[in-house]
Amino acid sequence: MTKNEIKHIQSLADKKIRSQENVFIVEGIKLLAELLTSNFIIQKVYTTDDAWIENNPLIPSELIAEFEMKKISQLKTASPYFAIVTAPIKLDKLPFQERALILDGIQDPGNLGTIIRIADWFGIAHIIASNDTADCYNSKVIQATMGGIFRINIHYVDLLDYLPNVKIPILGALLHGENINKITKITDAQLIIGNESKGIRSAIQPFIQKAITIPQYGKAESLNAAVATGILVAQIFTYPEVH
């Protein structure tokens, strides 16, 4: 690899440059395997594994040295696989009538990735994120999704424009809402999750039609945002019969 090539790939750690070039980066064999089963377009795979090159003649790939991989990897421990992937085209059509999670300013990449993984487990196809939510193509987010990034539709919007158009009930996780153990499970709804420390912004709160709360029985001040999302998603929505 040339110095300029390495420098350019390193610059993709920056959100601005990623979105200018409309790409994101996928590292590690597990995520790469999930990527191959998706409809995403791989621009190029850099790998230290020559068997990969042989076994995947149709994917544009380049064999590189381990010291080069260490330079371009965004992981603490570089993996043998590093792919540059085209980011999906933003659809104009927003899911105003479908079950969705709405994120109001989630900041921690690990939390965002874990929430995408929760949506992927429970079959919630859409996440609506306020424009100041962490970037879903940040490498920590992608790692934490465990492949969910390839299956869940993530829409960045101005929530003040989006929310008035939602055609199904809007629930919101607040501190003094209805106890989730007592509410009737709901089929079609969108659920707002707030920022890790500030919760749901006051400008957004008037759009909440039903405030809900996970009751606290111990002494913690709050739950982690992704854990709270998991508990709410498991408890408030109806699901088809299984087992």
Next chain:
Amino acid sequence: MTKNEIKHIQSLADKKIRSQENVFIVEGIKLLAELLTSNFIIQKVYTTDDAWIENNPLIPSELIAEFEMKKISQLKTASPYFAIVTAPIKLDKLPFQERALILDGIQDPGNLGTIIRIADWFGIAHIIASNDTADCYNSKVIQATMGGIFRINIHYVDLLDYLPNVKIPILGALLHGENINKITKITDAQLIIGNESKGIRSAIQPFIQKAITIPQYGKAESLNAAVATGILVAQIFTYPEVH
């Protein structure tokens, strides 16, 4: 601070040295505030804030420079407060008859801290951890507990010695257990959570009296371990009436 003092404090990032000296480290104003309301013994606070020194004459404290704080801090962004705290004496008495979470090899410090925070929210006083579970006094764990580290009793044990003595039902999170939406909520039980990628070890599985499962409706292979713990704890235990 002398060079040796800095070197010594830096060495406390190592679990072995921490446990030889029977101490752990607490950083940041929020955690320090929680620490002050606990029964833990503060050996010394290093701070860059001279108001702290004035306002806390009874706590052994030392004013240090910002460049010194940067050297000793284990955080990405150093805070003005760094405390060395005595680790609690291990009690011989284990909670064989009380509600508890049992962790079989949780590896990720963030997950362990988040699970301690979940226990702290739901009022589960005890966590039993296999000896190969992450160290609860790792700085990432402490940060993720958000203060729960000062309130939850964490016991490291050999699970094969511990489990035969448990006097209440033992539940375990497995892939093909009973659907948690269909089980009767339980008052006294201990719940086993397995390792992030391997789940509950096969040697431990025979102690599970009831296997339980969070049904999957989407395509994710698994849920994050802390999220799964939160969903299970919220759904399987009985709680007093609130709201």
